[in-house]
Amino acid sequence: MNFDPDLLDKLRNSRHLAVFTGAGVSAESGIPTFRDALAGLWAKYRPEDLATPEAFLRDPAMVWQWYASRRAAIAAIHPNPGHHAIARLGQLLRRLTVITQNVDGLHQAAGSGRVLELHGNIHRNTCFACGREATPEEAAQDATPPLCQGCGGMLRPGVVWFGEALPAEAWRQSVEAVEDADLFFCVGTSSLVEPAASLPRLARSLGCAVVQINPDATAHDAVADFILRGKSGEVLPRLLDAAFPAA
Numbered sequence: 001m002n003f004d005p006d007l008l009d010k011l012r013n014s015r016h017l018a019v020f021t022g023a024g025v026s027a028e029s030g031i032p033t034f035r036d037a038l039a040g041l042w043a044k045y046r047p048e049d050l051a052t053p054e055a056f057l058r059d060p061a062m063v064w065q066w067y068a069s070r071r072a073a074i075a076a077i078h079p080n081p082g083h084h085a086i087a088r089l090g091q092l093l094r095r096l097t098v099i100t101q102n103v104d105g106l107h108q109a110a111g112s113g114r115v116l117e118l119h120g121n122i123h124r125n126t127c128f129a130c131g132r133e134a135t136p137e138e139a140a141q142d143a144t145p146p147l148c149q150g151c152g153g154m155l156r157p158g159v160v161w162f163g164e165a166l167p168a169e170a171w172r173q174s175v176e177a178v179e180d181a182d183l184f185f186c187v188g189t190s191s192l193v194e195p196a197a198s199l200p201r202l203a204r205s206l207g208c209a210v211v212q213i214n215p216d217a218t219a220h221d222a223v224a225d226f227i228l229r230g231k232s233g234e235v236l237p238r239l240l241d242a243a244f245p246a247a
């Protein structure tokens with residue numbers, strides 16, 4: 001794979017790289033997308049039956065069990081070479097911020113330090129009533145769902161459901177990171193759900209070079225300065241080796 005020398009220069013000299021990742025990066029580790037995971041016992045459900053505040057209020061035990069099954073599936077999965085390449089770039093560059101739409105924690109597992117989670121994290125839990133984050137002990141109580149020890153409310157998975165706003169602080173920091181970045185990687189995401197989908201556009205409008213990495217064409221290609229076709233687990237390690245041959 002040959003890379004544009006201009007891209008290699010930009011990467012080597014980057015002061016702040018923002019890496020925006022989506023479902024494709026997790027899928028390469030073997031994590032099924034939400035829709036693909038609706039198989040077997042869960043095949044009769046639609047995402048909106050399981051991943052909305054309304055669904056949780058209607059049948060909290062069922063929604064809790066669904067997430068328990070997702071967590072069990074994710075627990076057996078490891079970061080892939082794409083996650084590891086991003087973590088290595090974090091050590092080579094002055095500053096790197098990962099902005100992810102994935103909830104599996106695989107960027108942190110690969111060693112990435114600064115990870116902003118726009119859709120929360122499936123390994124955490126919060127109280128549906130008071131919003132505080134639950135301790136692992138609270139979440140391990142033998143109840144479906146377990147209850148908040150602060151207010152008695154029901155615990156819920158710490159992910160963003162359909163129809164919910166993005167976590168305000170993670171979003172604020174993401175916009176700030178994009179405003180500060182001089183290079184922006186858009187990796188494994190074709191999602192056009194706003195406001196997250198506006199980040200590549202924002203980067204481009206601020207004069208930041210945008211690199212699109214995806215096996216297929218996506219709407220984000222329109223704002224890309226460089227388009228690299230392929231899986232992130234193949235493209236990113238090669239890009240890193242080309243830019244930092246001695247690393």
Ligand SMILES: [Zn+2]
Nearest residue numbers: 127130148151
């Ligand atoms: Zn509570």
